[in-house]
């Protein structure tokens with residue numbers, strides 16, 4: 001049986017060992033290990049420098065023990081360290097000179113584009129926008145929340161079946177392989193009425209970070225993937241002024257795969273090619 005440890009981020013997880021360089025927020029140091037097996041899915045991992053020492057010494061022995069410091073990590077943190085430190089042919093640094101014309105502001109920007117967002121959930125239609133516009137003209141608008149409205153963070157709407165639906169805007173962070181950065185999809189997720197009202201009520205309350213994670217269905221059709229509508233997520237509420245972070249439930253869906261195992265810088269560039277007006281460099 002593998003040893004288990006308690007991690008403050010990941011909970012009860014399998015214990016793993018890595019060289020001390022691979023802990024913390026380092027990136028791009030290399031992540032070397034034996035092939036994972038069923039018995040040992042998280043083999044001991046070493047940065048490139050420690051791996052060179054290890055190879056010169058012919059494997060782990062007393063001498064290596066003196067030269068290489070080892071740290072204990074939970075399997076969740078091991079996976080994060082793997083994504084950050086795995087080396088790729090194209091790195092995020094290679095994208096730093098790219099010049100691109102932005103679809104939202106029409107200006108030229110330099111460097112990788114790491115944020116793509118949506119102003120509304122996929123279910124928000126012209127009809128809803130019209131209802132919202134009319135409701136805002138009513139004197140009661142400031143007193144009671146209309147059944148259909150959209151602002152920068154929240155949305156409520158009545159669908160064709162007469163059901164009320166509630167949404168919050170948040171971020172899906174995809175860790176970039178070989179980097180300490182994330183690529184971010186700014187999307188909308190559904191919420192239950194109770195959670196939606198709780199969140200509106202606590203919009204300015206620092207205590208809102210204590211709210212438990214909220215179940216949510218992904219409510220945008222994110223391009224670049226097979227249909228993403230209704231992927232299962234959990235909204236983790238952040239401090240006042242910061243949008244929630246969505247945790248994607250593990251599945252075979254490519255977006256969930258990239259969420260849990262990282263996205264390559266090469267793929268970030270591919271996405272840019274299709275999502276910006278013009279790309280140079």
Ligand SMILES: [Zn+2]
Pocket residue numbers: 019020021022046047048049050051
């Ligand atoms: Zn090392």
Ligand SMILES: [Zn+2]
Pocket residue numbers: 007008009010011013073074075076077078
């Ligand atoms: Zn952990």
Ligand SMILES: [Zn+2]
Pocket residue numbers: 102103104105106107109
């Ligand atoms: Zn822009």
